[in-house]
Each structure stands twice: as structure tokens, then as C-alpha cells.
Amino acid sequence: MQRRDFIALAAAGGGAVFASGLAGCASRGASSDFYFVQLSDTHWGYEGPANPDAAVTLKKAVAAVNALDPAPDFVVFTGDLTHTTDDPVVRRRRLAEFKAIAAGLKVEPVRFMPGEHDASLDGGAAFKEFFGATHYSFDHRGVHFVAIDNVSDVGARIGEAQLDWLRADLAAQDRERPIVVLTHRPLFDLAPKWDWATRDGAAAIELLLPHPNVTVFYGHIHQEHHHRTAHIAHHAAKSLIFALPAPGSQDKRTPLPWDPAAPYKGLGWREVEARAGGLQLTELPVVRA
Numbered sequence: 001m002q003r004r005d006f007i008a009l010a011a012a013g014g015g016a017v018f019a020s021g022l023a024g025c026a027s028r029g030a031s032s033d034f035y036f037v038q039l040s041d042t043h044w045g046y047e048g049p050a051n052p053d054a055a056v057t058l059k060k061a062v063a064a065v066n067a068l069d070p071a072p073d074f075v076v077f078t079g080d081l082t083h084t085t086d087d088p089v090v091r092r093r094r095l096a097e098f099k100a101i102a103a104g105l106k107v108e109p110v111r112f113m114p115g116e117h118d119a120s121l122d123g124g125a126a127f128k129e130f131f132g133a134t135h136y137s138f139d140h141r142g143v144h145f146v147a148i149d150n151v152s153d154v155g156a157r158i159g160e161a162q163l164d165w166l167r168a169d170l171a172a173q174d175r176e177r178p179i180v181v182l183t184h185r186p187l188f189d190l191a192p193k194w195d196w197a198t199r200d201g202a203a204a205i206e207l208l209l210p211h212p213n214v215t216v217f218y219g220h221i222h223q224e225h226h227h228r229t230a231h232i233a234h235h236a237a238k239s240l241i242f243a244l245p246a247p248g249s250q251d252k253r254t255p256l257p258w259d260p261a262a263p264y265k266g267l268g269w270r271e272v273e274a275r276a277g278g279l280q281l282t283e284l285p286v287v288r289a
Helices: 003-012 054-066 088-102 125-131 160-171 201-208
Strands: 016-020 034-039 075-078 110-113 136-140 143-147 179-182 214-218 225-229 232-236 269-275 278-284
Touching (some): 054 088, 088 125
Parallel strands (some): 034 075, 075 110
């Protein structure tokens, strides 16, 4: 099946397309059009009523991405690869199992970032053993990508050392160059009561504001959400394990109940296509209805 046919059918079966001409990632300076896939919040190791199919959901998503033709330029997982555990042995076992499943993706490269479930209890030590650095940057076809770690610190901070690194990284870029930021928690205060914020996220945004072409992709909140800080666009991705309620809509952020009549409702992954006029975000379900 051709990729665009898959997208059209998947969207008809529960996906959505968010077409954007946002200056936040106009592909000015990009050498050519390209697309990548964002997967988030897989929580490998979770067991509970919010997803009785948790043992196969990630595998089905991997199969769906592998069905894309042509394949994406790369895939990124924006955190909470595994479900939290106090046991460091179990944490490493879950990371190893997740890595083995993700290795089934027929895409290179696949990039990984930690979530607080992976990294907050040990400062990211186990994550680094399996996946390397928790923050980094790379370039792809004229776009500069920056992965920010706002989860390894138990207090939900980026930290001064990483902010200094970010400052130096951005200073090396042409001011007009498109920048895509990848992170787990939102950089802005979405719902601090629910831990949907980064305590020093404003410091990162301040460093990004002088750059006119910035877009942020994140996870953590288990739902699609769009926000703007001045000209910076922020886009949250759905989870592959369970959905969470809208920000502040109830007292606690308890998972939305599983609907046997509509399996995987509220779950999904995202395709991001960079074009001359900006971005197109396509929200896709775990499986096509």
C-alpha cells in the first residue's frame, strides 16, 4: 500500500490531519521535502484495565509504520518508553524488551528520548546504558533538531548545564534556520498540578524565541494538543498505551477507560511532513479500522 493511500484510509478510520503553515517550522532552508514519524508514551511493561492489549499495542504500531511506502526518513520516540518501576533490574529488562521490539522498525535511524518513567528514579542511568545520551542535536535536510531532556531530573528541570549546552547549540545555527525541538514534558505550563510542565521550561523558551522558525513536539500528556508561545508552536502526541483526560478537566489525571467497542480509541502516532509551505501533521490510529 502506498503511503498516501494508507494515510487517507487511516484518517478515514479515526485519524486526523492538521495542516499548518506555521512559521514555527516553515521549511525555509531545507534542501528538500521529507517526513518523519513520532511515537510516544509506549509504557512497555504496563499492565492494567486501561489497556488490556498492552502486550501487543506497540508491536501493532511498529507494523503500521513498517507499512508506510515510502518509509519515513526517521522515527523518534518522545519518552516513556517503559512503565515506571522501583526495581532497577525490572527497569533494565523492560528497556531491553522495548529496544528489541523497536528494532523491528524497518527505518534508519530510530531516535530515542527518555520520559520520567524511564529516567527520573536513576537520573537516566539505565536509559543511557541502552540508548546513549538523553539530550542531543542533529541535522536533517536543512532542519536542525534538538532533543531536550526534562525528565532525568526528579524535579522536572532541564538544569543549568543542559541550558548552557542548548544556548551554545543554538548560537551555532543560522538565525533563520528551521528548528524542531523534541522533548517529553511540555516546556510551557500546561497543567502544573498534573506535572504537565517543566519547572525551568521558560528558560528554554527564552533561548528559542530569537529564532523565528521553531516547532516543539512532545509527549507526556497522552493526547493531541496544540499550543503557541508567541511564534513557537507546541504539539503534543497521543500515547500508544492509554489516553488521559483533557488538561485540568477533572481532579486527577486518571487514564480514560478502555472501550471494548472501540479498541485503541484515543491512542495513536503521528507523521510530520516538512514542505516548502510549512508542516503537515497527520494523526494516525494504532490500527486502521
